[in-house]
Amino acid sequence: MRPSIKQVAHLAGVSIATVSRLLNKPGSVSAETAEKIHRSIAELGFRPNFTGRNLRAGNSRTVGVVVPTLSNTVFAQCLQGIELAARALDYSVMFTTTEYLPEDESAAVELLLGHRVDGVILTVADAGANATLDLLERERIPFVLAYNQLAAADAGTAIQRASVSVDNRAAACDAVTHLIGLGHRRIQMLSGRFNASDRAMQRYCGYLDAMQAAGLAPLPAIEVERHTLTAATDYQQMMADPRHRPTALFCSNDLLALSAMRDLRALGLQVPGDISVMGFDGIPVGALMQPVLASVVQPSEQIGDVALRTLVDAIERALPAAVAASLPVETPVPVIAGVRHILPHALREGGSVAPPAPASC
Known part of the structure; x- marks a missing residue:
C-alpha cells in the first residue's frame, strides 16, 4: 500500500x-x-495527493484541451506550449481529440468535465455557431479558443468568446499576394472541408481578397476530406489543359501542401517548375523538405502558451462556486469576455514557389 x-x-x-x-x-x-x-x-x-487537496479546495488545478488531431504537428506544437505554461503555473493538462468531427466536440468536452477540469482550451469546427461553446457558457465554465478566429461581424455572444489565433484571412491574403508578386495569375486553393474548419473558410476569404485586389479571377477551391488522402484525380483534372491550368497552388495547411507535392510528382510534374505550392502553418518539417515548403508561419507554441495563461487568469479570477450558483442563469460570466489575442504571422520563403514559366504567364 x-x-x-x-x-x-x-x-x-x-x-x-x-x-x-x-x-x-x-x-x-x-x-x-x-x-x-x-x-x-x-x-x-x-x-x-495533490488531487485530493485541490478538490477539497474547490478546484482541480487541471485544464482540459480539445483539438481536432495530433497527426497535424501544428496542434502538437500548441499542446507543447500549453503544457510548458501549465507546468510553470502549477497546473496539469488533460487532452482529447475530435478527428475533425463536429459531432464529437460535445462528447470530448463532457469527458473532460467528468474529470473535474477547471476550464477548457479548444479548437472547434465553427466558433461562431457552436452548441458546445453555448453549453460551456451556460455552465459558467471558463474556456479559450485556440486557432479559431471570431470575426467582428459575428453576432450574439460569439464576439465575447476568448480566443488566441493569427489573423487567418489577412495571413492567407499575404500568402496569395506573394504568389501574385512572383507573376502568378492562375492560382487555385486546396483546402480541407470548409464545414469542418472555420479557419479554412477564413483562409479562402483571404485568397479571394488577394485575387480580387489584383483584378484576377479566383478559381474554385478544391476541398478534400483529410490531409493524408490523395487528391490525384483532382490534380489530373486541374492540370489537364496546359493553357488554363493553375501555375500555383495555395494550400490551407502544410500537410495538404506536402501531400500535394507528393501527388504532383507522382503525375510527373515538377514543383516549382510546373506548379508552385504554398502552405499555411509553417510546421518545422516543411523546412526539411526538398524543396523547402514556402508557407505562412503561425506561432503555434505561443498560441498554446497565451491560451493557457489567459485561461488560468480567468479561472483564478472567477466567482466562487457558491456565489456563482446563486446567480440567475442569465447572469454572464465576466472573467474572459472579449479577450481576443491576434498574434503575428510571417511568410517563410522556400523553393516550392517560384515565378511561373514564361509560357504559363
Missing part, C-alpha cells in the same frame, strides 16, 4: 497537521522540522 501522511508524521515525530503545513506552505515550519519530515518522506517513498 502507498504510505500515508499519518506514517510520515509518525516517523518524523510530528503531528499530521505539521506535515500538511509543510506540504501546502513550505515556509510555515522550522528548518529543523522540515528536514525531519523530508527525510521521512524520502524513506517511505511518500507522494502527496
Whole structure:
C-alpha cells in the first residue's frame, strides 16, 4: 500500500497537521522540522495527493484541451506550449481529440468535465455557431479558443468568446499576394472541408481578397476530406489543359501542401517548375523538405502558451462556486469576455514557389 501522511508524521515525530503545513506552505515550519519530515518522506517513498487537496479546495488545478488531431504537428506544437505554461503555473493538462468531427466536440468536452477540469482550451469546427461553446457558457465554465478566429461581424455572444489565433484571412491574403508578386495569375486553393474548419473558410476569404485586389479571377477551391488522402484525380483534372491550368497552388495547411507535392510528382510534374505550392502553418518539417515548403508561419507554441495563461487568469479570477450558483442563469460570466489575442504571422520563403514559366504567364 502507498504510505500515508499519518506514517510520515509518525516517523518524523510530528503531528499530521505539521506535515500538511509543510506540504501546502513550505515556509510555515522550522528548518529543523522540515528536514525531519523530508527525510521521512524520502524513506517511505511518500507522494502527496495533490488531487485530493485541490478538490477539497474547490478546484482541480487541471485544464482540459480539445483539438481536432495530433497527426497535424501544428496542434502538437500548441499542446507543447500549453503544457510548458501549465507546468510553470502549477497546473496539469488533460487532452482529447475530435478527428475533425463536429459531432464529437460535445462528447470530448463532457469527458473532460467528468474529470473535474477547471476550464477548457479548444479548437472547434465553427466558433461562431457552436452548441458546445453555448453549453460551456451556460455552465459558467471558463474556456479559450485556440486557432479559431471570431470575426467582428459575428453576432450574439460569439464576439465575447476568448480566443488566441493569427489573423487567418489577412495571413492567407499575404500568402496569395506573394504568389501574385512572383507573376502568378492562375492560382487555385486546396483546402480541407470548409464545414469542418472555420479557419479554412477564413483562409479562402483571404485568397479571394488577394485575387480580387489584383483584378484576377479566383478559381474554385478544391476541398478534400483529410490531409493524408490523395487528391490525384483532382490534380489530373486541374492540370489537364496546359493553357488554363493553375501555375500555383495555395494550400490551407502544410500537410495538404506536402501531400500535394507528393501527388504532383507522382503525375510527373515538377514543383516549382510546373506548379508552385504554398502552405499555411509553417510546421518545422516543411523546412526539411526538398524543396523547402514556402508557407505562412503561425506561432503555434505561443498560441498554446497565451491560451493557457489567459485561461488560468480567468479561472483564478472567477466567482466562487457558491456565489456563482446563486446567480440567475442569465447572469454572464465576466472573467474572459472579449479577450481576443491576434498574434503575428510571417511568410517563410522556400523553393516550392517560384515565378511561373514564361509560357504559363
